[in-house]
Amino acid sequence: VLGLCGLSHEFGSASDRERNPWHVTVTVIRPGQGQERCQGSLLSRYFVLTAAHCFHVDDQAPWITVDVEPKVQRKVSGLFLHPQYELGGRRHRGVPEFYDYDVALVQLEEPLGPSPTVRPLCLPCTEGASRALRLPPERSNCAEHRRLLLPEKTLDAFFVSPHGPSTLQRRHVRVKLGDQRGPCNADALRAPPYANVSALDDVVTPRFLCSGGTEPRVDPNACRGDSGGPLIVTWGQRHFQVGVISWGVLDVCGRPRAPPHARDFHINLFEVLPWLRARLRDEELGFL
């Protein structure tokens, strides 16, 4: 077994990798078509979770590499996009890009970790997450994980942005749940490409978590290059992945003050568990 998920070294002199040992970068180099870069997270020895929109439907595993540490590049043996992901699926409804189910699993050729700089994040609804939450057997179930990690009220979380070739910066955001969920979701239609969309439900589905904006404090925004990275909740000394960075209303990267309607949308992992369970079945994660 992989040992302890979601454990990181937080002491002062810890390196960025020791603080975020699950963080990976996924690169797709399409022959003759340039390259694409996304972020991702290590969930087990063989699997990385990222966003489906980082790939094209005809991308091949040999075109993909996973950078675990600056000089450690790993080959990929498999690519699994969520079966319900279809970027062009709602064009007929005026939605040029539809990000529902925007998640993908990348399988590594060789297993990874664990080491002080390579370790998986805790995936909710697994035995490892129950241990990390220190739950007694009678409370070791998926509903309890969701109640603890994703309560229906504004939630402190963070994502990680690569800041230069070998530095990772944590960006603390608040996921707007409960009564702040509606106003956060509503700003989705402020995205210029969604100007002609008639119903909010055509763009924002139950799979999304919403962050960003300026209330109760200014949240940093995810850049396009942050796509696929994990949205992380901390419980004690352990870290849990609750979302995958999918899309944002405005590409405000680097701009100092984003407008209040600059929101970011993340795929809620509790909403794609059947797919995760099926694909990660042989990874000994002990799904509940």
Ligand SMILES: CO[C@H]1CCN(Cc2c(C)cc(C)c3[nH]ccc23)[C@H](CO)C1
């Ligand atoms: C259909 O277009 C709308 C949705 C996609 N947005 C692009 C985008 C993606 C793809 C991913 C992440 C992480 C982003 N963070 C900020 C913008 C942004 C554009 C705006 O640029 C608006």
